Amino acid sequence: MRALAADPGVGPIASARDLVKTYGRGEAVVRALDGVSVDFARGELTAIMGPSGSGKSTLMHCMAGLDTPTAGTVVVDGEDVGRMNQRRLTRLRRTRLGFVFQAFNLIPTLTAEENIRLPLDIARRPVDRAWFDTVVDAVGLRDRLDHRPGELSGGQQQRVACARALISRPAVVFADEPTGNLDSRSSGEVLGFLRRSVDELGQAIVMVTHDATAASYAHRVLFLADGRLVGELEDPTRETVLDALRGFTPGDGDGHGRHEQPLAQTAGPVTR
Ligand SMILES: Nc1ncnc2c1ncn2[C@@H]1O[C@H](COP(=O)(O)OP(=O)(O)OP(=O)(O)O)[C@@H](O)[C@H]1O
Numbered sequence: 001m002r003a004l005a006a007d008p009g010v011g012p013i014a015s016a017r018d019l020v021k022t023y024g025r026g027e028a029v030v031r032a033l034d035g036v037s038v039d040f041a042r043g044e045l046t047a048i049m050g051p052s053g054s055g056k057s058t059l060m061h062c063m064a065g066l067d068t069p070t071a072g073t074v075v076v077d078g079e080d081v082g083r084m085n086q087r088r089l090t091r092l093r094r095t096r097l098g099f100v101f102q103a104f105n106l107i108p109t110l111t112a113e114e115n116i117r118l119p120l121d122i123a124r125r126p127v128d129r130a131w132f133d134t135v136v137d138a139v140g141l142r143d144r145l146d147h148r149p150g151e152l153s154g155g156q157q158q159r160v161a162c163a164r165a166l167i168s169r170p171a172v173v174f175a176d177e178p179t180g181n182l183d184s185r186s187s188g189e190v191l192g193f194l195r196r197s198v199d200e201l202g203q204a205i206v207m208v209t210h211d212a213t214a215a216s217y218a219h220r221v222l223f224l225a226d227g228r229l230v231g232e233l234e235d236p237t238r239e240t241v242l243d244a245l246r247g248f249t250p251g252d253g254d255g256h257g258r259h260e261q262p263l264a265q266t267a268g269p270v271t272r
Pocket residue numbers: 023024030031032050051052053054055056057058059
């Protein structure tokens with residue numbers, strides 16, 4: 001893969017401060033996020049883990065402007081997401097953010113190449129051929145560009161979705177369970193690509209996952225429990241992630257989870 005110098009910039013590429021998100025009212029209120037402060041670094045793959053219902057997707061959706069926080073601030077690439085109207089939010093998502101979902105969400109009637117170019121075509125922006133080639137070679141899809149999704153394996157389809165997420169050179173790619181529908185070999189291909197796109201292309205990626213192996217590809221893992229950040233691991237391995245997860249005791253009453261090993265407790269923003 002050809003290494004391109006990423007804009008080093010200054011400060012985190014995305015941050016949240018005191019993020020609260022509640023759903024419902026009165027007795028039925030659910031506090032999905034309960035005061036989350038976090039920084040996501042440039043050129044870093046961050047995994048978010050935690051039990052079902054701990055707020056992982058809500059955090060990602062609030063960071064990406066797909067959901068509106070009840071309180072707190074979200075800044076992405078220097079812009080205060082909470083102050084944007086719908087038109088500016090849509091523009092931010094189209095031009096500055098990339099998305100990869102568990103269901104690949106490819107357009108079945110378009111070829112792999114057309115799917116990859118789609119965000120640029122929708123935004124009526126020209127395709128930078130050199131960048132297109134870099135991304136296509138990085139995902140290893142050069143000889144599949146004329147194929148439609150139905151003619152591709154699950155892993156290949158997800159690699160098309162990854163290339164589509166990167167084609168507009170987004171500030172951040174948000175990946176929600178990107179390997180949830182893949183076998184272990186295809187998962188390895190997709191995760192290897194995501195990690196290389198960070199290390200060699202300077203992309204920032206935030207990935208929600210339940211899978212300790214997937215999390216081990218990250219530079220850093222954040223752990224959520226009951227809408228709060230309860231710990232983090234640097235340079236994780238599958239074993240250290242599993243150890244940390246074993247430290248959670250769902251339903252332990254205080255709602256904060258516990259850890260067998262000294263994960264950083266997150267009273268303030270989690271930063272690298
Ligand atoms: N649109 C909604 N309306 C009401 N409650 C919601 C809504 N979205 C999420 N919740 C609740 O907020 C809490 C956090 O949900 P969220 O989907 O963020 O968790 P998660 O950690 O991503 O879970 P999972 O791993 O199961 O996907 C849960 O209790 C969930 O039921």
